[in-house]
Amino acid sequence: MRVGDTAYPLLVLALTGSSTAAGAFGALQMTATLLLGVHGGAVADRLDRRKVLIAADAARLLASASVPAAMALHRLTLAHLLVVAVVVGATIAYSGPLRMLALRSVVAPEQLPQALAQDEARMSGAALAGPPLAGFLFGLGRSVPFLGAALASLLALTAAVAVRFPGRPERAAEQQPGGALAGFRLIAASPLLRPALGVLLMINLAGAALVLPVMVLLKDHGTTSGGIGLALAGEALGALAGTLLVSRLHRLAGPGVLLLVTAWAAVPVTLAPLLPGGAATVFAALFVAGVGIPALRVMLDLLVFQQVPDELRGRVIAATMTLLTAGMPAGTLGSGLLLDHLSPAAVLTAIAALLAAALLPSTVGRTLRRAAWPTAQTSADRL
Missing domain, CATH: 1.20.1250.20 (MFS general substrate transporter like domains)
Known part of the structure; x- marks a missing residue:
């Protein structure tokens, strides 16, 4: 695909x-x-x-x-x-x-x-x-x-x-209240999932918004199309390397702390293209940002998808995917509109400032910082 x-x-x-x-x-x-x-x-x-x-x-x-x-x-x-x-x-x-x-x-x-x-x-x-x-x-x-x-x-x-694999959940969805929007309601009712998915949404939005101004900036500096493509490949290569570190990162920090550290690391990454070095600097910055992505995706599964009843799991997964995916077109469209009026450097600065401002409430609050990895007995009513 x-x-x-x-x-x-x-x-x-x-x-x-x-x-x-x-x-x-x-x-x-x-x-x-x-x-x-x-x-x-x-x-x-x-x-x-x-x-x-x-x-x-x-x-x-x-x-x-x-x-x-x-x-x-x-x-x-x-x-x-x-x-x-x-x-x-x-x-x-x-x-x-x-x-x-x-x-x-x-x-x-x-x-x-x-x-x-x-x-x-x-x-x-x-x-x-x-x-x-x-x-x-x-x-x-x-x-x-x-x-x-x-x-x-x-x-x-x-x-x-x-x-x-099992074709149907243990209990039919018709027996569950909430209908198609039950996944969104579960997320909205959880004091942990609301800020966690909010932070992940902002990471996706900022990541999508970053691509266009970086491409314009590198092109203005004389980087070839091939060089731009290689620079943007840094995130995928970093994510590939990060798959080897998932277990270690999960042992080093709780899920909320891991999420916040990875999100705050994206702020200087957004500003890195403004530093000397051109495509090499962009590649290195995106590589560093990509390393933490696999740990966050596995964290999302352990923190959300495994903690809800099987008969609700499809709707929760769909709600989560919809929320996270929605940030990508919003980021791309927003950066494109800003580039019509501002320089690429100004747009990157604005993206970094917006991300930092969005992360402050979750960072100051205690919910994410105190979140722990769920045990096998953890259930949806503890979320």
Whole structure:
């Protein structure tokens, strides 16, 4: 899927010559995921999870395969690609929570942290290799990366069919109050989850807002497109290295302290591009920021997803993913608007100031600083 994230906009740009149209693909995909995320969580708690996952993967396979097929018939259009964007985004909304639930249902509880760290390594490796691989495959032929995306979708569908995991929660979702929004209500009612997810939301927002002004700043300083890409790869490489440190970081600090330290470290990282060194400085700063990300993702699982009843878990996962994902388009749009009126240096300073101001209430408060890792007996009513 990481190959497709880069290859689809490249194809739209080659087909239309419009950067606006290329950006519309990602925007439509993310919008579909956000709009359907809540329903995806409700479906995960109400219907047979394995069957829904198979259906979502099958839909993504058909959408992915339709692109090289249309190219072979010389029938590919922008409208076709935008429909594919919506379908892919929709399948992510339904399959995302289900894949997380499947992993947690087939792994023994005592092995779950290690399994989650390994999954983080897989995702970080894909994030690192995806963009350059997409560019390389696109250079071999416009249809090549999409044949690869269709093959990846076929493998995902095969795994969903082959792997057996519990299809339904122990108690049906219809027996639970709250409906589709129960996940949001649980988060809102928790004195721990509210500030924790608020901090994670701000990290995502600042990270998304950082990319555009850094690209403009490096370009103004004469950095090539390849150099900019390598500089931005620092975060993915840091996250890959950070997967080896998850257990150690969890032993060093409680979840709230770990979250706050990682979030505050993002403040100087946001200002690092203003220092001498250009692309090398940006790469180093993003590498340092990326090291803590896997530990935070595993922390989120242990602190939230494992502490709610199974019949609510799909909705809580979907609510959490929706909240965290929402910060990314907001950050990108906000930084773009600011760049129309301010210099990249001023925008980076504003992002750092906004992040610091947003972190102050949670830092001064005691809830996160006193948070402890949950034990096996911890349940949702303690959150």
